[in-house]
Each structure stands twice: as structure tokens, then as C-alpha cells.
Amino acid sequence: MxxxxxxxxxxxxxxxxxxxxxxxxxxxxxxxxxxxxxxxxxxxxxxxxxxxxxxxxxxxxxxxxxxxxxxxxxxxxxxxxxxxxxxxxxxxxxxxxxxxxxxxxxxxxxxxxxxxxxxxxxxxxxxxxxxxxxxxxxxxxxxxxxxxxxxxxxxxxxxxxxxxxxxxxxxxxxxxxxxxxxxxxxxxxxxxxxxxxxxxxxxPAPLEYVVERDLAAPRDQVWQAWTDPAAFASWFGGDVGTVGLDVRPGGRWQAGTGLSGRYLDVVDGRRLVMETAFPGGDTVMEMTFSDHEGGTRVRVGQRCRSTEERDGGRQGTEVLLEACGDFVTGQEGR
Incomplete structure (x- = not known):
């Protein structure tokens, strides 16, 4: 064993x-x-x-x-x-x-x-x-x-x-x-x-959600979309001058002037645990990346403290994955 x-x-x-x-x-x-x-x-x-x-x-x-x-x-x-x-x-x-x-x-x-x-x-x-x-x-x-x-x-x-x-x-x-x-x-x-x-x-048990999305791009490209500042800015928002990604456990991330947080865990090409700072309490989003039928399956999960946090988190995650999918699919077409 x-x-x-x-x-x-x-x-x-x-x-x-x-x-x-x-x-x-x-x-x-x-x-x-x-x-x-x-x-x-x-x-x-x-x-x-x-x-x-x-x-x-x-x-x-x-x-x-x-x-x-x-x-x-x-x-x-x-x-x-x-x-x-x-x-x-x-x-x-x-x-x-x-x-x-x-x-x-x-x-x-x-x-x-x-x-x-x-x-x-x-x-x-x-x-x-x-x-x-x-x-x-x-x-x-x-x-x-x-x-x-x-x-x-x-x-x-x-x-x-x-x-x-x-x-x-x-x-x-x-x-x-x-x-x-x-x-x-x-x-x-x-x-x-x-x-x-x-x-x-x-x-009461914590509320949670899981969203999965299959993206038509190889895993290294999807990973880069989340971890390279220029690529991240292209679909997440902001610009290279306002996006900072220190992709390591304990490292900080920032997108524009509104969103920031830290990485709690990183496994290169496979796992990101990102915390986002909010006035009402930080949220933690766990992402995994796996090969799937010629592309990449992205799985996002979050444990939440309220139905509002769960519903808002799910909706925001679906928007993010759709934007990321559009970006990496466009990259594949070039």
C-alpha cells in the first residue's frame, strides 16, 4: 500500500x-x-x-x-x-x-x-x-x-x-x-x-454546491487560463496591470480593484483552492481539473453558510465557467 x-x-x-x-x-x-x-x-x-x-x-x-x-x-x-x-x-x-x-x-x-x-x-x-x-x-x-x-x-x-x-x-x-x-x-x-x-x-449541516463543466481545450490550457495573469484578465475581467496571481499556497490573488483573496492549496495542473475576501465573510472555492474526452472537466465545489451564499456562489461559478470556456475555445480556434 x-x-x-x-x-x-x-x-x-x-x-x-x-x-x-x-x-x-x-x-x-x-x-x-x-x-x-x-x-x-x-x-x-x-x-x-x-x-x-x-x-x-x-x-x-x-x-x-x-x-x-x-x-x-x-x-x-x-x-x-x-x-x-x-x-x-x-x-x-x-x-x-x-x-x-x-x-x-x-x-x-x-x-x-x-x-x-x-x-x-x-x-x-x-x-x-x-x-x-x-x-x-x-x-x-x-x-x-x-x-x-x-x-x-x-x-x-x-x-x-x-x-x-x-x-x-x-x-x-x-x-x-x-x-x-x-x-x-x-x-x-x-x-x-x-x-x-x-x-x-x-x-445544521453546511450547504454546498458542485458545478461541473466540460471544456473543449486541453488541461494545460485551461489551467493557464486560471493561473496566467494575462490569460486570466482576458476572460475574468480587469487588465494585466490590475491582475496579480501568486499561484502557491498562501499566495495572494487580485482581479481589478474589487476582488482579491488567497490560494489555500495548489496542485499544478490539477487543483486550486481559492479564497475570496468579502465584507460578510470569506468564501472558499475548490476547483479540480481532469482530462475528459479530448478536453478538460472542471469541477467546482463550495461549502456555504447560508442559502444566499450557496445560490449566489452557484450562479457566479456558472458564469465564470461559461466565460472561461468561451475563452479557451477561442484560443483553440487560433
Missing amino acids: DLPEVVRLTGVPMALRWSGAPLPVQPAEDALTITTGPRTDWFVDPATGEVTATGSALLGVAPHREFTLTARVSVDFASAFDAGALVVRPAPDHWAKLAHEISTQRQPMLVSVVTRGRSDDATGLHTDAGTVWLKVSRRAGAYAFHASTDGDVWHLIRHFYLGEQDCEVGFLTQSPTGEGCRARFTQISYLNAVVHDLHDAAH
Whole structure:
């Protein structure tokens, strides 16, 4: 099985990298399966300070100060404390995990661990479910862990503070006492906002749209239309003097005097994640480019915070893809 050092998921705007040795992983759209080896864990004993850092987590730097990461988690439990977890880590000695874990009595449970130099360890819920939904969110500088056994009714597990700095967020599979463990994370969803009240049991799912368009031009030409300033200005608007495209993760883009933002992820010729700054809140658009029947299939997706944002985003995306298609088709005819 491949052990990729970088993993990208649909709907997650940042690349994920291993903290620790790469593990067998199976990424697929908005799903992820991670298999860890024996005696793997992240924990710092609260009594002795003994550090256990034998586990590997798949993490990415969250590009927003406020965000929500959700996943449906199922674990092939074999030994005590086997688990699949969501993790946040602002610093090497400040981190937290929310785990779907099995106890020494073979009881599935929700466990939260918050580490500030040393770890604590708290059981939140015992469940009869083989699958649970886990959620980590950050708002106003503090973090929250929520869990659900059905994806509809949510329970607040933990509300805590780990500092104001940026953080990494992602996924961990552990097997502290066993010979290994496999956990599957599905229905993975990232949103650059917190859309629920911490104590409200009902968390509305983010709204989203996907638009696909097949363009009659090769992929390198369509990619150039989005990443070359002169080509971009020709169909998007503005002119070369007012269009700036620093096409790299963290790079800025600007079109004319009205629109600007940054690139959250870039895979040359294949993937662009673009954030656009608006007064009411930034939006994130994920684009993929693939070869398709002699041309290029462009797929654009966005997770939204309101029906207005979703409907406006879909309409704007359709206009953009039509304009880009007209431009690259005209280029082909020259």
C-alpha cells in the first residue's frame, strides 16, 4: 500500500501531512482510512509527565481563525483504547484529541484528551454504536468538541482553550495496547465558520454546491487560463496591470480593484483552492481539473453558510465557467 506524505481530500481546503511516520492510508474524495501499527498513541501521563508519541497524525494548518471539521468515524476495535480521533494542535506540547475509543470493558466510548504540557483524560459518552460523528470547532479563540451517535443530535463533550496561535487540525488512529487499528473517517466536512450554538443539540449541516463543466481545450490550457495573469484578465475581467496571481499556497490573488483573496492549496495542473475576501465573510472555492474526452472537466465545489451564499456562489461559478470556456475555445480556434 502507498504511504503518501501528502494527502488531499475533497472539501478540505488545505493539504494534510504526517506528523510522525507515514501510515497506510486510503483517501477517497471526502473519506479517509488510516491503519496504525502496534502500541501507537499520543499521550503525556498527567502524574509522571512521561511522553508517549508513538502515533502518527495526518494534519493540516487550518487556514481560518474560526472553523469546523466534522467526520463520521468507525473503528475496527480489537484491543483496549483502540481509537480513531480528530486532533487539534497549536503547538507541540499543546494539543487535544476527541476519540471514538474502546474501554478495557469492551465498551465503545467518547474520550477527550487536552494536553497543556501534560494530558488529562475524560470520558464523555458511552455508546452502543459502531459509528459516531465527531466535530471539532474553533470560535473566539476557544475550541469545542461535539459528538453524535446519529449525525442529528449533538452533545457538547468539551469546551477548552489552547492559546491564540494558529493550529493544525486532522486525524489520528491509535492502538496503545494492541497490535494495530484501522479507523475510517467518512463524510469529512470543513467549513470556515462555526454554524451552531455550542449548547444547541441541532447542528445544521453546511450547504454546498458542485458545478461541473466540460471544456473543449486541453488541461494545460485551461489551467493557464486560471493561473496566467494575462490569460486570466482576458476572460475574468480587469487588465494585466490590475491582475496579480501568486499561484502557491498562501499566495495572494487580485482581479481589478474589487476582488482579491488567497490560494489555500495548489496542485499544478490539477487543483486550486481559492479564497475570496468579502465584507460578510470569506468564501472558499475548490476547483479540480481532469482530462475528459479530448478536453478538460472542471469541477467546482463550495461549502456555504447560508442559502444566499450557496445560490449566489452557484450562479457566479456558472458564469465564470461559461466565460472561461468561451475563452479557451477561442484560443483553440487560433
